[in-house]
Amino acid sequence: MARLTLTDIKKSFGETRVLKGISLEVQDGEFLSLVGASGCGKSTLLRIISGLETADSGRIEIDGKAVDQATPKARNVALVFQDYALYPHMSVAQNMAMPLVMGRLPMRARLPGAKFLTPRHAETRREIAAKVQQVAEQLRIAHLLDRRPASLSGGQRQRVALGRALVRDPSLFLMDEPLSNLDAKLRVEVRREIVELHRNSGLTFVYVTHDQVEAMTMSDRVALLQEGHLLQVGPPAALYGDPASADVARFIGSPEVNLLPVRAAAGALQLAGQALPVASGQAEGTDLMLGIRPEAIRLADAGTAGGCFGLQVVRRAVEDLGGELVVHGSLAHAPDIPLRLRLQKAPDGSAPIPVPDTFAAEVPLGAVLLFAADGQRVAGPAVMARAEIPA
Numbered sequence: 001m002a003r004l005t006l007t008d009i010k011k012s013f014g015e016t017r018v019l020k021g022i023s024l025e026v027q028d029g030e031f032l033s034l035v036g037a038s039g040c041g042k043s044t045l046l047r048i049i050s051g052l053e054t055a056d057s058g059r060i061e062i063d064g065k066a067v068d069q070a071t072p073k074a075r076n077v078a079l080v081f082q083d084y085a086l087y088p089h090m091s092v093a094q095n096m097a098m099p100l101v102m103g104r105l106p107m108r109a110r111l112p113g114a115k116f117l118t119p120r121h122a123e124t125r126r127e128i129a130a131k132v133q134q135v136a137e138q139l140r141i142a143h144l145l146d147r148r149p150a151s152l153s154g155g156q157r158q159r160v161a162l163g164r165a166l167v168r169d170p171s172l173f174l175m176d177e178p179l180s181n182l183d184a185k186l187r188v189e190v191r192r193e194i195v196e197l198h199r200n201s202g203l204t205f206v207y208v209t210h211d212q213v214e215a216m217t218m219s220d221r222v223a224l225l226q227e228g229h230l231l232q233v234g235p236p237a238a239l240y241g242d243p244a245s246a247d248v249a250r251f252i253g254s255p256e257v258n259l260l261p262v263r264a265a266a267g268a269l270q271l272a273g274q275a276l277p278v279a280s281g282q283a284e285g286t287d288l289m290l291g292i293r294p295e296a297i298r299l300a301d302a303g304t305a306g307g308c309f310g311l312q313v314v315r316r317a318v319e320d321l322g323g324e325l326v327v328h329g330s331l332a333h334a335p336d337i338p339l340r341l342r343l344q345k346a347p348d349g350s351a352p353i354p355v356p357d358t359f360a361a362e363v364p365l366g367a368v369l370l371f372a373a374d375g376q377r378v379a380g381p382a383v384m385a386r387a388e389i390p391a
């Protein structure tokens with residue numbers, strides 16, 4: 001177990017500034033995901049933590065001790081990549097034993113058939129074999145120990161790679177997109193296994209992914225990176241429900257959040273000429289963005305309910321995802337403003353109601369997010385009582 005502290009980590013490659021001052025604390029035993037679009041610097045940060053890459057400036061501490069100058073081995077961190085990097089000519093057992101064999105046995109005692117071992121080396125080899133067996137059982141791959149990597153499925157290979165990292169009893173487990181080579185179904189399965197592995201091992205995990213669903217479903221906390229900056233760190237539900245900026249709201253959640261251009265005017269919010277009963281507390285004429293999650297918009301076939309405001313929507317396309325519908329539309333009075341809705345089907349599998357070409361929708365006032373024109377969140381827009389809504 002280990003606590004990891006990063007302070008103002010900066011890194012450039014030539015003219016390209018990749019990390020622009022990252023400060024982050026990962027608690028003992030925590031599962032933290034580093035998430036962000038391709039090229040935002042996730043892998044670079046992970047490599048810096050592991051010691052494979054050096055930061056230009058900043059400080060890395062493990063359990064309060066600076067490790068900036070320590071070798072990857074001395075940091076005792078395990079790094080698992082997406083491409084497994086298994087040795088094809090070795091068995092699963094030999095692959096898993098590799099880090100211990102290299103670290104604890106001299107050259108002459110490493111080969112599987114090595115003769116004339118000293119009693120001490122023979123004992124070390126027995127200990128290594130026992131550790132490999134124990135980890136293989138933990139990962140449910142003990143029956144594969146004699147096989148070569150080529151004869152394994154992608155998921156089994158990934159488990160071998162995890163096992164090879166685990167045998168060293170690392171204090172910190174770093175993973176770089178470990179599931180991206182697996183098909184969608186297997187990814188969900190191995191995702192669960194990694195979460196279980198985290199729970200059972202009690203180790204500190206730092207997990208890199210560009211897949212927000214992975215980050216949201218696996219982590220205690222998510223750290224969202226964008227162009228070398230940390231946008232927000234927090235529990236998945238906080239990033240989703242309480243995003244610090246429009247960029248966070250946009251990245252987390254699928255289908256993407258609706259961001260509608262609005263203006264503070266006449267004491268309310270004007271959406272392309274429609275007055276919405278939301279008091280922003282902003283100066284008259286201020287341009288803002290109204291964030292609405294697709295699932296917060298409901299069909300309003302019997303008039304707009306109390307505590308909601310209404311929108312007229314033109315349907316453009318409907319995606320049937322089995323249990324739910326994703327409706328792509330636009331505002332009836334402003335066709336250039338798109339709107340996405342996510343509608344749950346009834347338990348019997350039928351759609352809630354057929355989605356007509358043009359329909360009335362409603363949004364609970366408590367579900368809206370408000371952002372300034374620069375994307376920063378505007379604290380809690382106040383919802384007006386019906387009587388206060390400007391005509």
Ligand SMILES: Nc1ncnc2c1ncn2[C@@H]1O[C@H](COP(=O)(O)OP(=O)(O)OP(=O)(O)O)[C@@H](O)[C@H]1O
Pocket residue numbers: 013016018036037038039040041042043044045210
């Ligand atoms: N060794 C290197 N030399 C030069 N540029 C590099 C090097 N390593 C990374 N970069 C650049 O740094 C930027 C960040 O790369 P990094 O791999 O950290 O991003 P990432 O967020 O992990 O992306 P992905 O999800 O695609 O793996 C990219 O523009 C990349 O081209």
